Amino acid sequence: AQSVTQLDSHVSVSEGTPVLLRCNYSSSYSPSLFWYVQHPNKGLQLLLKYTSAATLVKGINGFEAEFKKSETSFHLTKPSAHMSDAAEYFCVVSGGSSASKIIFGSGTRLSIRP
Amino acid sequence: GAGVSQSPSNKVTEKGKDVELRCDPISGHTALYWYRQSLGQGLEFLIYFQGNSAPDKSGLPSDRFSAERTGGSVSTLTIQRTQQEDSAVYLCASSPEGLRLSYEQYFGPGTRLTVT
Numbered sequence: 001a002q003s004v005t006q007l008d009s010h011v012s013v014s015e016g017t018p019v020l021l022r023c024n025y026s027s028s029y030s031p032s033l034f035w036y037v038q039h040p041n042k043g044l045q046l047l048l049k050y051t052s053a054a055t056l057v058k059g060i061n062g063f064e065a066e067f068k069k070s071e072t073s074f075h076l077t078k079p080s081a082h083m084s085d086a087a088e089y090f091c092v093v094s095g096g097s098s099a100s101k102i103i104f105g106s107g108t109r110l111s112i113r114p
Numbered sequence: 115g116a117g118v119s120q121s122p123s124n125k126v127t128e129k130g131k132d133v134e135l136r137c138d139p140i141s142g143h144t145a146l147y148w149y150r151q152s153l154g155q156g157l158e159f160l161i162y163f164q165g166n167s168a169p170d171k172s173g174l175p176s177d178r179f180s181a182e183r184t185g186g187s188v189s190t191l192t193i194q195r196t197q198q199e200d201s202a203v204y205l206c207a208s209s210p211e212g213l214r215l216s217y218e219q220y221f222g223p224g225t226r227l228t229v230t
Contacts, residue, residue: 009154034218043118043205043221044157090156098170102219104149104157 002027004093006105014113019063019078021089021108026072029095033074035065038088038107047089050074061085086112116140118222120206126228127196135191135225139208146189147219148181151203160204163189196229203227 007022025031032051036044048059055067061084065076074091091105119138127133139146148160159173163183174180178196183189193200203226207219 036221041223043223044207044219045221046218049218098172102147102159106154106156 002029002031002093002095002101002103004091004103004105006089006091006108008108009106010109010111012111012113013081015083016080019076019081019085019110021076021091021110023074023076023091023105024072025074025091025093027093027095029101031093031095033065033067034092034094035059035063035074035076036090036092038090040087044090047076081110081112083112083114086110118206118208118220120204120222120225122225123223124226124228126230129198129229130195132192132194133196133227135193135204135227137189137191137206137222139187139189139206140210140220141187143208143210143220144186145209145217146183147207147209148189148191149205149207151205151224153202157205160191193227196227198229201227201229 003026005024013019034049035047037047038044047063048057050057050067058064063078065074067074088107088109090107094102121136144165146163149157151157161168161181162170165186166183178194181191203224205224207221209217209219
C-alpha cells in the first residue's frame with residue numbers, strides 16, 4: 001500500500017527566510033516522488049521529481065528536495081522565500097503498475113509575510 | 115505550446131441534472147487522468163485512460179460517474195443526476211507515452227462544479 005502525509009496544512013514564513021514543507025511517504029515499491037505547486041485558480045505545475053537517481057533533487061524557482069529512504073521523507077526546501085511562492089504545494093508518491101497508485105498528499109498552503 | 119485545457123471553467127447546476135466536463139490533453143500524450151479536488155483536500159483519483167481505453171476506473175465514486183475518450187485525444191467526464199456532494203474542482207492531467215509512473219503529469223486549470 002502507498003500513502004503520503006504532508007505534516008503541515010499551513011506554513012507561514014517571512015519573505016527572505018527559508019521555507020520547509022514536510023512530506024513523509026509509505027510505499028511497497030521503489031517510489032517516484034514529486035512536488036507540485038498550485039497557484040490560485042491554476043492547474044498544478046511540477047516543481048521537481050525524484051525517480052531513483054540523485055537523492056538531492058533541484059527544481060524550478062530555487063526549490064529543492066532530498067529523498068531520505070531511512071526517514072521515508074521527501075521534504076521541500078527553499079533558502080529564501082519570495083512573495084510569488086505563496087501557493088498550495090502537493091507531495092505525490094507513485095509506484096506499482098496502476099494509475100490509482102499515484103497518491104497525492106492533502107496539500108500545504110504556503111503564506112509569505114512581507 | 116498549448117497545455118491541457120478544460121471546459122467549462124465553471125459550472126453551476128441544479129441537483130439531479132446531468133453535467134459533462136471536457137478535457138483536451140496535450141497533443142500526443144497517450145495517458146489521461148481525471149481527478150477530483152474537494153475544498154481543503156488532496157486530489158482524489160477518478161479514472162485513467164491509455165489511448166481510448168480505461169484500464170483503471172477504480173476511483174469513480176458511483177455508477178453516476180462515467181468517462182470516455184475518443185481519438186486518443188479529447189475526454190469527457192459525465193456525472194448523471196448530480197448531488198451536492200459532487201461539488202468540487204475536477205482536474206484533468208495528461209502525460210506522454212503511457213503509464214510510466216515516473217513521468218510527470220501536466221494538469222489543466224480545472225472545472226469548478228457547484229451543485230445547488
